[in-house]
Each structure stands twice: as structure tokens, then as C-alpha cells.
Amino acid sequence: MAYATTTRRTTAVLAALSLGILALTACDGDTGQDTAAPSATASPSAGSDGEGGSARPSASAPGDGGEDSSDGGAATASPSQAGADDDQDGGVGMCETTDLSYTVTVASKPVNHALLTAANSGTDPCLLPANDLVITFPGLDGAAEHMGPTGEDWLLNPGEKAYAGILSSRADTAGGKSAAQAEIALSAAESPSTVTITGGPVTVNDTAVTSFFGTAEDALTY
Structure with a gap:
């Protein structure tokens, strides 16, 4: 009988230890999720900055090689080209x-x-x-x-x-x-x-x- 009682106590202790380990594991999992949450939130924020307002001013800045800067260069070249044509013929027409x-x-x-x-x-x-x-x-x-x-x-x-x-x-x-x-x-x-x-x-x-x-x-x- 003493042996059976000892066995039940041992079993109860092991069961309690198992429950404690499971509880600690659960706590660690929750802690990991709580720690990862700010990281997951930070990632979309960085992506939003890359595609949002901060990216557009950079593209339109003069001399950065963006599309807006390229369009501005083309608009400036057109009058210059027209000016070169004027210089080529000197603005001279046929005598009337x-x-x-x-x-x-x-x-x-x-x-x-x-x-x-x-x-x-x-x-x-x-x-x-x-x-x-x-x-x-x-x-x-x-x-x-x-x-x-x-x-x-x-x-x-x-x-x-x-x-x-x-x-x-x-x-x-x-x-x-x-x-x-x-x-x-x-x-x-x-x-x-x-x-x-x-x-x-x-x-x-x-x-x-x-x-x-x-x-x-x-x-x-x-």
C-alpha cells in the first residue's frame, strides 16, 4: 500500500510539473508574439514611406534622374532647339x-x-x-x-x-x-x-x- 501511495504522489508531482512546463511554454509563445508584433507593424510603415509621399518629392527633385526631372529637361530643350533653328537661318527671309x-x-x-x-x-x-x-x-x-x-x-x-x-x-x-x-x-x-x-x-x-x-x-x- 505504501508503494502505491508513493507512486500516486510521484505521478501527481510529474503531472504538476508537466502543467507548469505547458504554462511556461504558453507564456513564452505569447511573449514571442507580443515581441514580434511591433516588428510586423514597423515593416508596413517602412513600405508606406517608400511608396508614399516621401518617394514622390524625391522623384521630382531637380537633378535626381527621376521621371519628372527628365520631363523638365525635355521641355527646356525644345525652346533651345527652336533657338538653334533661328540662328541657323539667321531669321533672314526672301527679299520682297x-x-x-x-x-x-x-x-x-x-x-x-x-x-x-x-x-x-x-x-x-x-x-x-x-x-x-x-x-x-x-x-x-x-x-x-x-x-x-x-x-x-x-x-x-x-x-x-x-x-x-x-x-x-x-x-x-x-x-x-x-x-x-x-x-x-x-x-x-x-x-x-x-x-x-x-x-x-x-x-x-x-x-x-x-x-x-x-x-x-x-x-x-x-
């Missing part, structure tokens, strides 16, 4: 008939020739169309044909002059009409300027005109 002033003077030689002088009377340079010159005479049909070599368009600065030779009549052509004025246009699409011929009138039949030249001597060679 009204940009120039004109005189037509009968030449002493060669015979039946007159000298057209065109001066840039404006304040800006323009590109002179060398080969589109149109010469007509009031009351007469048709424009003067081209004679001499083909020229190249060239820059005519303010105050500079260009010259063209006008053949009023050919010696081998009979007849003709008298003209005291000439009409000048830099292209067929423009309205002409009417100029009184200095030293005129002249006899007009098969007329011709050169391209523009830089000197009067060259213009009167043909």
Missing part, C-alpha cells in the same frame, strides 16, 4: 519687291541697254532671288526674257545694291514702241514697282534682262 528701291538708267554703252539698280532700303537683310526678276513695260505685253548666265540667290544687307542689265530692243528686230517707265518685280507672284527710266524714253521690242550681279559692269556685259 517692296523691300527694295529701284532706279533704271539708260546706259551709254552697250547701246539699247539700261541699268537696273536695286537697293535694300530696309533695316534687315534679305535673300535676293537672283533669277526670278520680272521686267515689264506699261502698255506693252509680255515680260523680258532672261539673258546671260544663271546667278545664285545671295544675301543683300541693308544699304547694299544689286545690278541687272536690261536690253530694251534688238538691232535686228524691226519696229518697237516707246516706253518711259519700267515695271520691276522680284517674282511673278508679286505686284511690280513702277519706275521712271532715267534718260528715257527707250524703244522697246524684244526685251531681255540678266540675273542680279554685284557690280554694274557685270550686269552690262550681256
Whole structure:
């Protein structure tokens, strides 16, 4: 009987120890969960900072390589590119008939020739169309044909002059009409300027005109 009693006591003690171990284990588990909870809470907080407001100001900061900074660079380059284009052509347009002033003077030689002088009377340079010159005479049909070599368009600065030779009549052509004025246009699409011929009138039949030249001597060679 004493042995049985001792055995039951031992069993009871072991059972109590087991319950204590289970209780301690449970407490440790709760403690672990309580300790891990702040860590789990901190992790989403860090992720929120990475994707939230703190990330956007960083992306838009100048020079950080973000998308907003890249867009800003492109917007700045566009006007710069436009500025480069302006510098390339210098803002110079084609000369229009009204940009120039004109005189037509009968030449002493060669015979039946007159000298057209065109001066840039404006304040800006323009590109002179060398080969589109149109010469007509009031009351007469048709424009003067081209004679001499083909020229190249060239820059005519303010105050500079260009010259063209006008053949009023050919010696081998009979007849003709008298003209005291000439009409000048830099292209067929423009309205002409009417100029009184200095030293005129002249006899007009098969007329011709050169391209523009830089000197009067060259213009009167043909």
C-alpha cells in the first residue's frame, strides 16, 4: 500500500510539473508574439514611406534622374532647339519687291541697254532671288526674257545694291514702241514697282534682262 501511495504522489508531482512546463511554454509563445508584433507593424510603415509621399518629392527633385526631372529637361530643350533653328537661318527671309528701291538708267554703252539698280532700303537683310526678276513695260505685253548666265540667290544687307542689265530692243528686230517707265518685280507672284527710266524714253521690242550681279559692269556685259 505504501508503494502505491508513493507512486500516486510521484505521478501527481510529474503531472504538476508537466502543467507548469505547458504554462511556461504558453507564456513564452505569447511573449514571442507580443515581441514580434511591433516588428510586423514597423515593416508596413517602412513600405508606406517608400511608396508614399516621401518617394514622390524625391522623384521630382531637380537633378535626381527621376521621371519628372527628365520631363523638365525635355521641355527646356525644345525652346533651345527652336533657338538653334533661328540662328541657323539667321531669321533672314526672301527679299520682297517692296523691300527694295529701284532706279533704271539708260546706259551709254552697250547701246539699247539700261541699268537696273536695286537697293535694300530696309533695316534687315534679305535673300535676293537672283533669277526670278520680272521686267515689264506699261502698255506693252509680255515680260523680258532672261539673258546671260544663271546667278545664285545671295544675301543683300541693308544699304547694299544689286545690278541687272536690261536690253530694251534688238538691232535686228524691226519696229518697237516707246516706253518711259519700267515695271520691276522680284517674282511673278508679286505686284511690280513702277519706275521712271532715267534718260528715257527707250524703244522697246524684244526685251531681255540678266540675273542680279554685284557690280554694274557685270550686269552690262550681256
